[in-house]
Amino acid sequence: MSSPYEKLPGWVEYVLIPLINLTVAFLVAGLVVLIVGQSPIKAASLLVQGAFGYGEGLGFTLYYATNFIFTGLAVSVAFHCGLFNIGGEGQAYIGGLGVALVCLWLDGIFPWYLTFLVAVTASALFGAAWAFIPGYLQAKRGSHVVITTIMFNFIASSLMVYMLVEVIKPLGSMAPQTRTFLEGGQLPRLDWLLAMFGFDIGGAPFNLSFIVALVAAFFVWVLIWRTRLGYEIRTMGASPTAARYAGIKDARIIIITMLISGGLAGMMALNPIMGDQHRLQLDFVAGAGFVGIAVALMGRSHPVGIIPAAILFGVLYQGGAEISFEMPEISRDMITIIQGLVILFAGALENMFRPALVAFFATMRGAGNPSEVSTSGE
Amino acid sequence: MDYFQIALVTLEATIRLSVPLILAALAGLFSERAGIFDIGLEGKMLAAAFAGGAAAAVYDSAFLGLLAAIAVSVCLALVHGYASITQRGNQIVSGVAINFIAIGATVILGQAWFRQGGRTPQLGGDSRFEAVTLPFVDTLADIPYIGDIYASLISGHFLLTYFAFAMVPFSWWVLYRTRFGLRLRAVGENPGAVDTAGISVTRMRYLAVICCGILCGFAGAYLSMAVAAGFVKGMTAGKGFIALAALIFAKWKPVNVMLACLLFGFLDALAILMQGRPLPLIGEVPVQFMQALPYILTVILLAGFIGKAIPPKAGGVPYVKER
Incomplete structure (x- = not known):
């Protein structure tokens, strides 16, 4: 995206502006809390308490963050190519089918680490397959990927209800879910990791997927900034015409990007299915695919930004649960509002404060030429 | 029940289910024809x-x-307009944001104000739209078939239903037979040309977004005050996205929009009807398949297999005035 605005110093661009946008989003959220007749300050302190105050809370925070790192990475890889993949929700859902099939098949035969390797591959493959059709249609037939991925979310949801109710539910069971996996289909928890810092995670399902998420973040960084493919992806995102002129096969890049994006979204399923529930349930994604949009926008599509952004949303999810115990008026739906506000201020309105900042830094630098500043638009 | 009765019931359900789709899809039509993509209909x-x-x-x-x-709907439309017209932000991102804010805020505020688990109090009497009975229902009642068709398909709907169907030709007239409509469509195809003619692109787009807000307002009111007697958490249940699908399916044309919405409404009605009833030759069609069909x-x-859906040319692109 070419910006019609003046260039700002790096720390303003990557630290100050996101922080300002985030602050405004939270101020508006605080306003909603006030309208409901509650104290935003009390809510904020409960939030931090619930998310960091004790070992189990911290464990849950990182458990949720794991989901959002995967979906955030998925959205951001697509962003780099100029594609908006809203289908993370559906891709993660279908990824879950891959994980569950592998676990149901191998959990009695293999130890967990072998099942895990197959399950990682299956989750990525299933997620990628679900993203392939929108990617292919965008690349070859010009159908807008935003619309097709939205449609695919709904199709995924219907398909999974059908699969769970009619196909993979155990005989004689009423609940639309698979059987519980045996030992060989359960990921070990990372209680030892937090124990090193003196926290006891209690019953929190913080598990190996977190490490997988961090590794995925590293690989995304390598891919986007250190490989030829990543360069081609970024070129496509910056200017499709320039990319085509430079001999980059645009259809191929679009499809590959969507496959990677869908694969990352699909891998999110490892965390709740193999790491926590040990079975496939309806709606296990629970909006994590959409949170990925907020996370990617907040983290400026860079893994270094995505990880803290994902942890912030982990804090909101875990701390939000805590708040709703103490202040029943503020249910977890508050998080949905905050999510929307973050997407609005960090995404759609990201340039709202930029002209003011540009003017401010221009006067700070004492650059005497005011006509330079006025090109920045209204 | 004989086949005639079944057909009648299904068609009546089709009308009932397609009204919010028609209103929302027409709302999207105004916005998208002016070059503002709107996935915030929901x-x-x-x-x-x-x-x-x-x-x-x-x-x-x-x-x-x-x-x-x-x-309220116009306010949200103006937020979308501010983000995508004045701030030249990403229209898709803005639409996504509005969807989330609406989902969360309706539950939080509903719980704080009414304490009924996100519902609003039951409506009735003056506070709810009642079905209208047209004249001559009794006179025609004795005539076989026509009497029944008149009584349940033409008469006996909500005021908002007649409004929705009236909005279809009206929207067509506004978009294709008025100066406003011409300019609105031009802004979505070639804003530069409109600007050259001395018409404000910004103003036209804001007007389009407001039209969109008004129609979405009607669609929402239909859901909570006519079909149902009160608001229920998440009651749109993806209808905004089906409307969006219908809008694309209709290739951004008003009469096609109505037909597409009726088709999607019919599929929905059919899904309800066919639940648990096997079809000849095919056997029982899964409900989930019917739901996913739109x-x-x-x-x-x-994908271009049923004609080609070409969106307005300048759709999704913020207009930057040259200086």
Whole structure:
């Protein structure tokens, strides 16, 4: 995206502006809390308490963050190519089918680490397959990927209800879910990791997927900034015409990007299915695919930004649960509002404060030429 | 029940189910024809449904409820307009944001104000739109078939239903036979040309977004104050996205929009009817397949296998005035 605005110093661009946008989003959220007749300050302190105050809370925070790192990475890889993949929700859902099939098949035969390797591959493959059709249609037939991925979310949801109710539910069971996996289909928890810092995670399902998420973040960084493919992806995102002129096969890049994006979204399923529930349930994604949009926008599509952004949303999810115990008026739906506000201020309105900042830094630098500043638009 | 009765019931359900789709899809039509993509139809409809249900319950007036629904929906439309026209932000991102804000805010505010688990109080009497019985129902009742068709398909709907169907030719007339409509469509195809003619692109796009807000307001009011007697958490249930699909399916043309919405409404009605009833030759069709069918059809259309859906040329692109 070419910006019609003046260039700002790096720390303003990557630290100050996101922080300002985030602050405004939270101020508006605080306003909603006030309208409901509650104290935003009390809510904020409960939030931090619930998310960091004790070992189990911290464990849950990182458990949720794991989901959002995967979906955030998925959205951001697509962003780099100029594609908006809203289908993370559906891709993660279908990824879950891959994980569950592998676990149901191998959990009695293999130890967990072998099942895990197959399950990682299956989750990525299933997620990628679900993203392939929108990617292919965008690349070859010009159908807008935003619309097709939205449609695919709904199709995924219907398909999974059908699969769970009619196909993979155990005989004689009423609940639309698979059987519980045996030992060989359960990921070990990372209680030892937090124990090193003196926290006891209690019953929190913080598990190996977190490490997988961090590794995925590293690989995304390598891919986007250190490989030829990543360069081609970024070129496509910056200017499709320039990319085509430079001999980059645009259809191929679009499809590959969507496959990677869908694969990352699909891998999110490892965390709740193999790491926590040990079975496939309806709606296990629970909006994590959409949170990925907020996370990617907040983290400026860079893994270094995505990880803290994902942890912030982990804090909101875990701390939000805590708040709703103490202040029943503020249910977890508050998080949905905050999510929307973050997407609005960090995404759609990201340039709202930029002209003011540009003017401010221009006067700070004492650059005497005011006509330079006025090109920045209204 | 004989086949005639079954057909009648299904068609009546089709009309009932397609009205919110028609209103929302026409709303999207105004916005997208002016070059503002709007995937926030769902959110605006939901917020309007809540505002309508809440205001109607508090003031005990369906009319005030409708006004509140429109006002809230227009406010959200203006937020979308501000983000995508004035701030030249990403229109998709803005639409996504509005959907989330609406989903969360309706529940939080509903719980804080009414304490019924995100519902608004039950509406009835003056606070709800009642079905209208047209004249001559009794006179025609004795005539076989025609009497039944008149009584259940033509008469006996809500005022908002007739409004929705009236909006179809009206939208066509506005878009294709008025100066406003010409300019609105031009702004979506070639804003530079409109600007050259001395017409403000910004103003036209804001007007289009407001039209969109008004119609979404009607759609929301229909859901919470006519079909249902009050707002229920998440009651739009993806209708905004089906409307979006219908809009694309209709290739951004008003009459096609109505037909597409009727088709999707019919599929929905059919899914309800066929639940647990095996079809000859095919056997029992899974409900989930019927529910997914509108989305599948839209994807097939978008893939260019049923004609080609070409969106307005300047859709999604913020207009930067040259200086």
